[in-house]
Amino acid sequence: MDIEKVDQIIDKHNGEPSNLLQIMLDIQSENNWLSKQALARVSEKLSVPLTRIQHIATFYKAFSLVPKGRHKVHICVGTACHVRGATRILDTVEDATGIKPGETDLDLKFSLETVNCLGCCALGPVMEVDGKVHGKMSPVKTAQALKTYE
Amino acid sequence: MGDIQFEIDGQTVTADPGMTVLEAAQKEGIYIPTLCHHEKLEPFGGCRLCVVEVEDRGWTKYVVSCVFPAANDIIVRTRSEKVDRLRKTIIELLMAHAPDAPDLVKLAREYNADPDRYERDASFCIHCGLCVRYCAEVAGKNALGFVDRGINKEISFVPEIAAQVCNDCKECFPLCPTSYLQAAFVYTQALSFPDAVKTGQSAGK
Numbered sequence: 094m095d096i097e098k099v100d101q102i103i104d105k106h107n108g109e110p111s112n113l114l115q116i117m118l119d120i121q122s123e124n125n126w127l128s129k130q131a132l133a134r135v136s137e138k139l140s141v142p143l144t145r146i147q148h149i150a151t152f153y154k155a156f157s158l159v160p161k162g163r164h165k166v167h168i169c170v171g172t173a174c175h176v177r178g179a180t181r182i183l184d185t186v187e188d189a190t191g192i193k194p195g196e197t198d199l200d201l202k203f204s205l206e207t208v209n210c211l212g213c214c215a216l217g218p219v220m221e222v223d224g225k226v227h228g229k230m231s232p233v234k235t236a237q238a239l240k241t242y243e
Numbered sequence: 244m245g246d247i248q249f250e251i252d253g254q255t256v257t258a259d260p261g262m263t264v265l266e267a268a269q270k271e272g273i274y275i276p277t278l279c280h281h282e283k284l285e286p287f288g289g290c291r292l293c294v295v296e297v298e299d300r301g302w303t304k305y306v307v308s309c310v311f312p313a314a315n316d317i318i319v320r321t322r323s324e325k326v327d328r329l330r331k332t333i334i335e336l337l338m339a340h341a342p343d344a345p346d347l348v349k350l351a352r353e354y355n356a357d358p359d360r361y362e363r364d365a366s367f368c369i370h371c372g373l374c375v376r377y378c379a380e381v382a383g384k385n386a387l388g389f390v391d392r393g394i395n396k397e398i399s400f401v402p403e404i405a406a407q408v409c410n411d412c413k414e415c416f417p418l419c420p421t422s423y424l425q426a427a428f429v430y431t432q433a434l435s436f437p438d439a440v441k442t443g444q445s446a447g448k
Contacts, residue, residue, distance in 0.1 A: 142379065143401050144388025151390040 094124040099134045110139045117149065117156060125161040162197045162204040164242045166190070167221040170207045173214035182218045183207065185232040189239050202242070251319040258313035265293055265308040268321065275308055275321050276330065276350060278337075278420055279371035283381050286310045289372050290337070292350070294329050296320040305329065327354060335360040337369045341421040344369070367423035368398060374415040374424045382415070384408045387427075398427055402435035 102119045106112035113135070120131050127150055136143040150156045168186060170179045187193060190203045197204040211219050216228025220235060227238050247258045251273050258267035263286060268275050278290035288310040295308045298318040305325070320326065331354040338347050339361040347369075351358055372389070375398060379385050386404040389396055400409070409428065416425055 142385035142388070143404070144375070144379070144385045144399075147399065147401070148389050152392045 094120070094128060094131055096130065096134055098123065099131045100138070103135060103138050108138055110141050113139060113141055113146070114149065117146070121156055125163070126157040126159060160197060160201055162201045164203050164223050166203050166205050166239075167208045167211070168194075168205070169209070169211045169217065169219040169221070171210035171214065171217075173210075174217035174219055177217040179218040181232050182220060182230050182235050185235045186220070186239065189236050203239075247313050247315050249313060249315060249317045249319065252321055262313045263309055264295065264297070264306070264311045264313050264319055267313045268308065268319070273321060276353075277309060278346060278369065279373060280309050281373055281377065281418065284373070284376045285380060287372050287376060289370060291333050292330060294326060294333070296323050296326050330354050331356045339364050340366045341369050341423070344421040346420045366397070367421050367426065369421055370396060371420060373418040373420075374398060377415045377418055382408075382412055384412065386412075387415075398424065400428065400431040400435075402431055405431055406436035 099120060102116055102123065105119070106116050116135060116139075117127065117132075120127055120135070124131070132146050132150065133143065135141070136146055150158055166186060168179060168183045170183065174182075183194070186205060190198055190205060192198050192203065192205050194205050194207045208221075211221055211226065213219060213226060213228065216226065218230050220227045220230050220238065222238070222242065227234070230238075246260055247262070247267075248255060249258070249267075250256070251264075251268050251271065254271065254273070256267050256271045256273075258270075265275055265277070265280065265286075275293045275295065277293045279287045280293065286309045288307050291307055293308045294305055295311075296319070297304050297306050297311065298320075299314070299316075308319070308321075330350075334347060334350050334354055334356040335358070338344075338351060338356065338358040341347060342358050342363065342365065348358075350356070370389075375388055378387055384404065385401070386408055387398055387400040390399045391397060405428070409432075416428075419425065
């Protein structure tokens with residue numbers, strides 16, 4: 094992410110230190126992660142110490158300090174999905190993408206996370222990709238669904 | 244002087260508005276144990292060791308004296324059976340992290356705390372925040388801060404800043420009650436700016 098884009102986001106929030114969290118969220122959604130250069134720029138422009146920004150960036154799970162993939166895959170491993178075979182879905186995704194939960198693949202295509210409930214237990218086992226819910230998954234359907242993402 | 248009048252351990256003390264109970268006690272030479280308090284720094288309320296019993300209009304409550312504002316007509320007791328028990332548990336919990344910290348060992352003896360009551364989780368840092376706050380508030384360098392949260396919370400130097408300012412400052416070093424800060428610094432130094440070590444600029448050379 095280039096510095097100009099970061100500057101634009103900071104300007105959008107009037108360079109107010111009180112808007113720090115919103116600025117960080119905007120950079121996160123724009124870029125999928127918070128690079129050191131971007132955070133250093135924010136620190137410089139808002140006159141907020143980098144240590145403070147670091148504390149916030151590591152405090153909230155919404156922020157990532159490592160690059161994330163273009164597609165965020167969430168596998169529900171809550172009770173209902175678990176008894177309906179979520180572990181097999183997770184295995185399928187791990188096999189197809191080559192990554193474990195919390196990781197991102199080398200060409201930044203997928204980031205994999207497990208979640209504890211997506212709130213639609215009747216559709217279990219559930220996989221969510223970029224906010225789109227795929228319900229009643231089987232290993233075969235999971236592998237097919239993943240193939241549709243570029 | 245002092246607009247506020249109240250009682251600590253049977254002794255009448257005065258305080259100015261805005262003063263905390265701990266400050267009022269220290270002014271009168273009344274001892275309350277602390278770990279995260281430093282007179283140059285803003286009150287933090289991190290270690291909870293300065294807990295005292297406060298009786299206010301007949302109600303008894305347990306408050307952390309380093310952040311509790313002095314008020315008229317309250318009765319403060321710095322030692323009581325329950326206060327001692329609270330402090331003992333706090334010391335035992337901290338000792339799970341830093342079993343050999345001199346301050347803690349001394350307090351453990353005084354409060355009869357068992358260092359092995361809780362399973363050891365030797366992270367050595369007790370999150371008093373003295374180094375982090377001193378660097379931000381007094382030194383004004385912000386070379387280190389907290390990262391992460393909950394059980395994963397730890398102190399972390401910003402290597403770029405630390406490489407430039409820390410070797411000439413190190414004012415936070417004597418503040419650390421457990422010596423973890425020094426270890427964290429040596430670690431950061433070895434990883435990020437080892438040249439300073441080679442040329443003998445680091446401490447102990």
